[in-house]
Each structure stands twice: as C-alpha cells, then as structure tokens.
Amino acid sequence: MAKLDPQEPVFSRLSYWLVIALSLCWLIPLFWVLGLSFKPNEELSYGLGTVFRAPYTLDNYSDLIRSSQLGRWILNSVVVSIIQTVLVLIICSIAGYGFARLEFPGRRALFVFVLIGLAIPRQAIIIPLHAMFVDLDLHNTYTGLILPHLGTPFGVFLMASYFRALPRELEEAAALDNASRWKIFLTIALPLSVPAQITLAIFTFLDAWNDYLWPLISATRPEMYTLTIGLAATQTNFDQSEGIGYLMAQAVFAGLPMLILYLIFQKYVLRAVAGAGGR
Amino acid sequence: MAAVDLRGLSKAFGLVKVLHDVSVDIGDGEFAVLLGPSGCGKTTLLRLIAGLETLSDGEIRIGDERIDQLQPGQRGIAMVFQSYALYPHMSVRANLAYGLKNIGTPANVIAQRIDQAATILEIEQLLDRKPHQLSGGQRQRVAIGRAITKSPKVFLFDEPLSNLDAALRARTRVEISKLHQQLGATMIFVTHDQVEAMTMASKIVVMNAGRVEQVGPPLEVYRHPATRFVAAFIGTPQMNFVPVNQTSENGGWLQATLKDGARLDTRIATSAGHASPVELGFRPDEVAVDPDGALKIEVEVVERLGDRTLVYAHLSDGTPIIYQDHSDSQVQRGDRVGLRPHLHKLIGFDGSGKALHPELAA
Numbered sequence: 001m002a003k004l005d006p007q008e009p010v011f012s013r014l015s016y017w018l019v020i021a022l023s024l025c026w027l028i029p030l031f032w033v034l035g036l037s038f039k040p041n042e043e044l045s046y047g048l049g050t051v052f053r054a055p056y057t058l059d060n061y062s063d064l065i066r067s068s069q070l071g072r073w074i075l076n077s078v079v080v081s082i083i084q085t086v087l088v089l090i091i092c093s094i095a096g097y098g099f100a101r102l103e104f105p106g107r108r109a110l111f112v113f114v115l116i117g118l119a120i121p122r123q124a125i126i127i128p129l130h131a132m133f134v135d136l137d138l139h140n141t142y143t144g145l146i147l148p149h150l151g152t153p154f155g156v157f158l159m160a161s162y163f164r165a166l167p168r169e170l171e172e173a174a175a176l177d178n179a180s181r182w183k184i185f186l187t188i189a190l191p192l193s194v195p196a197q198i199t200l201a202i203f204t205f206l207d208a209w210n211d212y213l214w215p216l217i218s219a220t221r222p223e224m225y226t227l228t229i230g231l232a233a234t235q236t237n238f239d240q241s242e243g244i245g246y247l248m249a250q251a252v253f254a255g256l257p258m259l260i261l262y263l264i265f266q267k268y269v270l271r272a273v274a275g276a277g278g279r
Numbered sequence: 280m281a282a283v284d285l286r287g288l289s290k291a292f293g294l295v296k297v298l299h300d301v302s303v304d305i306g307d308g309e310f311a312v313l314l315g316p317s318g319c320g321k322t323t324l325l326r327l328i329a330g331l332e333t334l335s336d337g338e339i340r341i342g343d344e345r346i347d348q349l350q351p352g353q354r355g356i357a358m359v360f361q362s363y364a365l366y367p368h369m370s371v372r373a374n375l376a377y378g379l380k381n382i383g384t385p386a387n388v389i390a391q392r393i394d395q396a397a398t399i400l401e402i403e404q405l406l407d408r409k410p411h412q413l414s415g416g417q418r419q420r421v422a423i424g425r426a427i428t429k430s431p432k433v434f435l436f437d438e439p440l441s442n443l444d445a446a447l448r449a450r451t452r453v454e455i456s457k458l459h460q461q462l463g464a465t466m467i468f469v470t471h472d473q474v475e476a477m478t479m480a481s482k483i484v485v486m487n488a489g490r491v492e493q494v495g496p497p498l499e500v501y502r503h504p505a506t507r508f509v510a511a512f513i514g515t516p517q518m519n520f521v522p523v524n525q526t527s528e529n530g531g532w533l534q535a536t537l538k539d540g541a542r543l544d545t546r547i548a549t550s551a552g553h554a555s556p557v558e559l560g561f562r563p564d565e566v567a568v569d570p571d572g573a574l575k576i577e578v579e580v581v582e583r584l585g586d587r588t589l590v591y592a593h594l595s596d597g598t599p600i601i602y603q604d605h606s607d608s609q610v611q612r613g614d615r616v617g618l619r620p621h622l623h624k625l626i627g628f629d630g631s632g633k634a635l636h637p638e639l640a641a
Contacts, residue, residue: 169364172331177378177429178352187377191368 037061037248060249064234070253072223073230077257080145080215080226081208087150088204089197096159097185101171111160117153123213130217140224145215149208155200162196163189198268202261209258227254281342281355281432282307283328283465288337290323297323298489301337305467305482310459312476313469315486316512321469324486325435328467329358341432352381357426358435361442363418365410371421372406375428389428396427399461416447423458436468440475452478473513477501485509507632510560516589516601518560520628521574526555533627533635535559538596541573545625546637556627556635563589564603565624568610572619576600578612592616 035051037060043050064070098104099111129148138144166189174184215226225233231250262269283305290298298320305311313321326332328339330351339347346354357378365374372393379389397403400420410418419439426434436455440448456479459466470476476483477497485492485500485508493505504510510518521543525536533547535556543559566574576592588608592600602618604610627635 167362167364169360169362170366172329172351173358173360173364173425174366174377175331175351176329176356176358177425178381179377183381188366 033248033251036245037252039245041243041245057245060245061253063246064249064253068230068234069222069225070227070230073225073227074257076142076145076219076225077209077227079142081205083142084146084149084208085201085204087146088152088155089201091150092152092155092159092200093190093193093197094185095156096161097163097189099156099160100163101189102181114153114156117151118157122148126213126217129214133218139218140221144218145224145226148214149204149211152204155204158196158200159193162193166192195268195271198265199271202265202269205261206258281465282309282340283311283433283467284340285324285328286338286340288324288327288339289335290320290327290332291335296335296489298327298335301486301489301491303484303491303494305465308463308465309481310456310466310468310479311482311484312480313467313484313486314471314473314476314480314512315492316471319486320489321471321484321486322437325358325437325467325469328354328433329356329435330354352378355432356435357429357431357433358437359419359422359426359439361438363410363422363439363442365418365421365425367410370407370409371402371413371424374410374421375406375425378425378429392428392430393424396424399427399458400424415443416451419443419451423455427458427462432465434464434466436466438469438471440470440472448475455479473515477513483513485512487512503636504626504634506634507558507560507628510626510628510634514562516563516603518562519566519600519602520558520560521594521598521600522558522596523556523627535627537573537594538598539575539594541575543573543620543625544622545627546623547625547627547635548638554629554631554633554635557630558628559620560626560628560634561620561624563601565621566602567619567621568602568604568616569619570617572617574600574618574620576602576616576618578610578614578616581608581610581612583608590616 032051038056038058039051040055040057040059043055095114099107099114133139133144133148138147170188170192171184174188179187210228211226212228212232215229216232219225219229222230222233231254234250235247283303285301285303285305288298288301289296301320301324303311313324315321323332327334327347330346330349334347337347338345341355365371366377369377375393375396376389379392384392393406394403397406400423402417402420402424405413405417405421410421413421419442422439439455440451443451452475455466455468459479468475468479480497482494483497483500484494487508493500493509495503500509501513504513504518507520511520521537523535524538527534527536528549529544531549533545533549533556535543535545537543545559547556574594576594578590578592580591582589582591583606585606587606588604588610590602590604590608590610592602594600600618610616623637623639625637629635
C-alpha cells in the first residue's frame with residue numbers, strides 16, 4: 001500500500017482506511033478458518049478462542065485424506081475443470097470469431113439468439129437436462145459432468161467483442177499475405193486474443209471448480225464426485241460441533257487450489273474482474 | 280512487374296455510391312499517386328485493386344491477367360497500410376517471412392529474400408525485435424520490407440507517411456522514390472498530401488467525390504489543371520480565383536471584366552468555342568506587383584518566410600487574393616497594392632468548373 005501522505009485530501013485518506021477495514025472484514029474469517037483447521041477437535045470444544053494458542057495439529061488434514069476419497073475427487077475436479085476450460089475456449093473462440101468477422105445470412109439474429117442464453121438460469125433447465133442425460137446414459141461420467149457447461153453465451157460474447165476490437169488491417173494484411181481465413185484465425189486472430197482467452201479461462205475454470213448443483217445431480221457414485229460434492233458428502237458423517245477443525249480443513253482444501261491459481265494469474269483475474277477484458 | 284489497367288470501376292456501399300466509373304491506366308514501372316481530399320474514394324480504389332473490397336462494376340487487369348475475381352493473396356500485390364499492420368505478436372523476421380511461408384517458399388529462399396529486403400531498407404539489426412520495440416519510422420520500413428520480400432507485381436501504399444513526423448516524412452519520401460527506381464516496380468500510392476504527390480509521382484490521379492478529375496504527370500497537373508477542383512487542390516498556397524462579371528473579345532482573345540469594373544486581358548482564344556468563364560485563376564507566384572495593374576488589393580496579413588514573402592489580401596469586393604513577393608518586400612498590412620497577373624498564366628473556369636487554358640506564350 002502507498003505511504004500515507006499528510007498532504008493528501010481527506011477523501012483519499014478515508015478511502016485508504018475504508019479499504020483496510022474492508023480487507024480485514026474479508027481476511028479475518030479466512031485466517032480464522034485456517035487457524036481452526038490446525039486445532040485438535042477436543043481443544044476446540046473448550047471454546048473458539050483457543051485458536052490463538054498452541055497446540056496445533058495436522059490431524060484434521062490426515063483424517064480428511066484417510067477417511068475420504070479426497071484424491072479421487074480432486075482428480076475429478078481437475079479433469080472436469082481443465083477439459084471444460086479447454087473446450088469452452090475452443091468453442092467460444094471459433095464462435096466468437098465467426099460472429100465478429102464472417103459475413104453470413106442471419107448473423108445478427110443468431111448472435112442475439114446466443115445472447116438470450118445469458119438470461120436463462122442454469123437451474124431452469126436442470127430437470128430436462130437431467131432427463132436427457134438419463135436417456136443418453138451419461139450420468140456418472142466425465143462427459144456428463146462437462147457437456148452441459150460447454151455452450152457459454154458469455155464466452156461467445158466476450159470473444160466476439162474482443163475479435164471485433166482487433167484491427168481489421170492485420171487480417172487484411174494476412175489475406176494479402178496469402179493466408180486463408182482459417183489460417184488468419186489460427187495465426188493472427190487467436191494469438192492476439194490471448195488476454196481475452198485468459199479472462200475466459202479463469203472464469204470458466206472457477207465456474208467448473210466451484211460448480212455444485214450439476215455434479216450433485218449427475219455424479220451419484222462417490223468415485224465420480226467432484227471436490228465440492230465429495231466434501232459436502234463427508235460433512236454429513238460427522239458431528240459438526242466436535243468436528244469443526246475437520247470441517248475447516250475441508251474448507252481450506254476446497255479453497256486452496258483456487259488460491260494457488262489466483263496467485264499465479266493474479267494480474268489477469270484482476271483485469272477480468274475489472275471488466276477490462278485484459279486489453 | 281506489370282501495368283495496371285482499371286476499367287469502369289464502380290463501388291457502392293449499400294445505397295451510397297463512392298466510386299463512379301473510374302478508368303485509369305498505370306504503365307509498367309510507373310509510380311502513380313492517387314491524390315484527393317478525405318472521402319474522395321482514393322483508399323477505396325486502392326482496396327479494390329488489393330481485393331479487400333469487392334467491385335460493384337468494372338474490371339481490373341494487371342498485365343494481361345484479369346484479377347478482380349481473384350483472392351487478395353493471388354493478385355501479385357503487396358500493400359503497405361497506413362497503420363503498417365505489422366503482426367504484433369511476431370518478430371520482424373517472422374513478419375517478413377509470413378507471406379512467403381504461406382505460399383510454401385523454401386526456408387533458404389525466405390532467408391535470402393529477408394536478407395535482401397533488410398539490406399535495402401537497412402533494418403538488419405531489427406530482425407529479431409517485435410513491432411512494439413520499433414519506432415514509427417522503423418515500423419514503416421518493416422512494413423515496406425514485408426512488401427518487398429514478396430516480390431509483387433504491384434506495390435500499393437495507403438498513406439504510409441501520415442503517421443510520421445515532418446522530418447521523417449520528407450526523408451522517407453525520398454527513400455521510397457529511391458526504392459522505386461531501384462526496384463523498377465509499379466507502385467500505386469494513396470495520399471491527400473499534394474507535396475508527396477508532386478515529389479514522388481510519375482503520374483498523378485486527382486480524385487474528387489468518387490470521380491477521376493485528371494490524370495497526368497505532376498507538372499502537367501500543376502500547370503494545366505483540367506478543372507477548377509484540380510487547380511484549387513494542387514499548389515500551396517492555393518490558386519487565386521476572381522469572379523468574372525462580363526466577358527468580351529479583344530483581338531481574338533477573351534477579355535474579362537471583374538465586379539469592380541477592372542478589366543483583365545487573357546490569352547484564352549475566343550475562337551475555341553468554349554463557354555464563357557465565370558472565374559479567372561492565377562497562382563500566387565504568377566503575378567507582378569504593378570501600381571497600374573488591374574487588380575487593386577488591400578493587404579491583410581504578411582508572412583515573411585525568409586526566401587519569399589506571402590501576402591494575404593482581398594479585392595474591394597472581398598475576394599481573397601494571395602500573392603508571393605520577393606524576400607525583402609516592404610509591403611505592410613493595410614497597404615493598397617496593384618497586381619498584374621501574367622497574361623499567359625491566367626486560366627478561365629466555366630460554370631461547370633472546366634478549365635479554359637491560355638495559348639502558350641510564343
């Protein structure tokens with residue numbers, strides 16, 4: 001944070017303090033969770049204030065790993081999130097480029113049609129989707145977990161907007177350089193849209209990782225649980241007043257991959273959330 | 280290298296027609312400049328030749344081949360864009376190689392062509408940089424280099440100097456002219472800057488509102504403008520135009536009476552059968568200061584440029600007049616001066632804007 005300068009206007013200084021206060025509101029529960037996850041359950045039964053003093057233990061984490069299929073769930077989450085992200089990037093890039101640059105009859109109408117999808121909540125289509133996946137026998141498969149989230153109007157919209165903003169002259173120069181439309185897409189437009197793709201990748205990955213409702217319906221066998229469903233399933237097996245350290249260890253486990261991802265892609269996440277589209 | 284033949288080109292964007300029946304022949308190895316104000320259709324014409332826009336009507340030939348149905352990459356054309364359009368994610372070398380790679384040129388030939396282009400343009404040390412690491416002038420060179428490596432039949436330039444500062448623009452002008460001589464290629468250059476057109480072109484195509492006003496070598500366009508538009512557009516400061524009230528004949532030559540009653544003799548033949556001029560035009564340097572001169576003007580602003588003096592004045596009816604005086608002219612603001620336009624330089628313009636030229640001096 002910047003050093004406070006007594007000459008600075010009151011409003012500016014106030015906003016510093018406000019930011020500090022808000023970040024404390026945000027961070028204290030997180031540190032609380034982290035602290036609790038290292039405490040033995042017996043000691044926590046005396047009161048939650050014990051979090052500030054020894055002893056600390058790794059038992060909650062080892063219990064978690066021993067008593068559940070945690071490794072499998074993490075793997076499932078990783079597989080689903082990565083494949084979903086990659087496929088969404090491919091589909092949205094191609095569709096976005098098509099809407100941005102190709103002339104075809106009904107383009108505007110089709111684009112509006114895609115955007116209408118933004119207004120339809122996932123929950124609204126969950127029953128027909130479930131029925132369809134039962135018919136196709138796709139529940140409890142990776143395909144079943146991934147497929148419903150591949151058509152993302154937001155991604156198409158984001159990529160189309162980004163491609164539209166690329167200077168048309170670059171593609172014209174490439175056309176004069178004997179590049180086909182496909183080649184222009186692959187060698188010029190796609191590499192230049194990396195910032196938008198990172199934005200979309202972050203949103204998609206977060207969405208896939210944190211998704212709860214669809215995996216809850218589609219993955220009914222424990223070996224096909226994603227991390228969110230798996231952790232939720234273990235909670236029902238413990239008395240939570242005693243198992244609070246264990247519960248917190250689960251929360252840390254669920255959040256850790258996101259935290260690591262955030263630290264790596266911090267710059268792009270900030271840009272994505274700020275709505276700048278990473279330009 | 281090849282000649283470019285544009286036949287009856289028309290282009291409309293929806294209901295807006297931007298080019299009207301444009302026909303121009305550009306000879307093999309010629310440096311043609313498409314010149315005109317913003318929105319006159321010159322860039323559209325260039326893009327039609329490049330294949331970046333589709334023709335509404337007409338045909339384009341390069342050499343003996345009709346090319347207007349071909350894809351841009353198959354026309355044997357290279358284009359330097361106003362924004363240079365270098366691929367920002369590729370190194371300079373990759374930028375130069377891109378077009379050649381796309382047609383399957385062997386790597387050793389690509390390397391050789393890049394070296395040649397880099398030597399000609401003195402960009403050898405820039406080959407491994409990315410475009411954002413280059414200055415405007417360097418990007419310009421790379422853009423030209425990208426065109427050269429393809430050894431095209433025709434080079435197209437779309438206002439490539441407009442993003443450069445004045446000094447660099449002047450230098451690059453000279454360099455492009457040199458390059459033209461060195462390569463002997465047919466080049467078509469779009470600009471709204473008449474200095475670029477006058478200094479670089481072997482042929483100027485003056486365009487206005489989607490039509491070709493005049494085609495010719497620079498000096499011919501300057502000395503014998505076909506229309507009032509060309510006369511006004513070419514030359515800095517602009518040509519003076521004085522409205523004619525009445526015309527008469529004086530010994531076979533046209534004599535014009537101005538609004539203030541002053542009479543100007545011309546060497547425009549009355550026997551030629553053309554319409555009467557409604558205006559007379561003369562350039563600021565084609566006039567002599569003469570107390571007995573027919574044009575009586577009042578001086579408003581004096582610009583002393585060192586090598587010459589530009590005087591901005593007006594006639595009694597308010598018609599603005601600019602004339603050029605020698606460098607140590609003593610003329611002052613508010614002075615009343617008599618001017619005598621050179622007899623053989625006075626050009627008439629009829630109601631439609633067509634120029635009526637004087638007979639050449641004997």
